[in-house]
Amino acid sequence: MLSLTRSFARPTRLASSLARAAAFIHTVPPLDYPYDALEPHISAEIMTLHHTKHHQAYVTGLNAAEEAFAKAETPKDKIKLQSALKFNGGGHINHTLFWKNLAPTSAGGGKLTGGPLKAAIERDFGSVEAFKTKMNTKTAAIQGSGWGWLGYNPDTSKLEIVTTPNQDPLLSHVPIIGIDIWEHAFYLQYKNVKPEYLKAIWNVVNFQEAEKRFVEATQN
16 A cells, blocks of 8 residues: 555656746747848847847746745745846846847838827827937947836836846836847947947837737726
8 A cells, every 4th residue: 555655646746846847947939030030120140149049048047046946945045046037037028028029121110100109109209200319319328238118107107218237127117119238139230339220120120019018008
């Protein structure tokens, strides 16, 4: 009877362990377009490295940090892992949003037609061009690495431009459009000329996706 009990207990423990492990397995989402689809504005080489190497590194780091956090036995050990969770988790969140944030010109990238998002941008910034100029200026001014965001502020019911350092996710606003200003996002093509990258990226911004996020944010 004892041996029979053990034979049932082992699979149960194994299933439990597998279930816990599966809870911490994040993956890099596939792109909705080929790596060369954003050319000439963002090169296939940049997109390939950015998606398969950099984003993958954040996912790998996040899975490792979450597994370590689950095994941590003391509050001190858990606190030690907070920076790794924030950095890698933010990197995964930000990049998952960023890929959806982009679209080939042949699929509508760069086109902002009349609708609730355009109306809100014109209301809060004066014009679409004024908004792009202000966002580019603020994003280019980030010292080191970070992200520029068009975010919806639920407290003011307005669109606002904010920045976050490193891979910090945007928590104060609902992210509508995010621009990655880490060097790996542009350096192979634009070298150190960040303004040229920021100017070019508007040709492939997926405004349809951005409007969808905006509408959802204003309805909640």
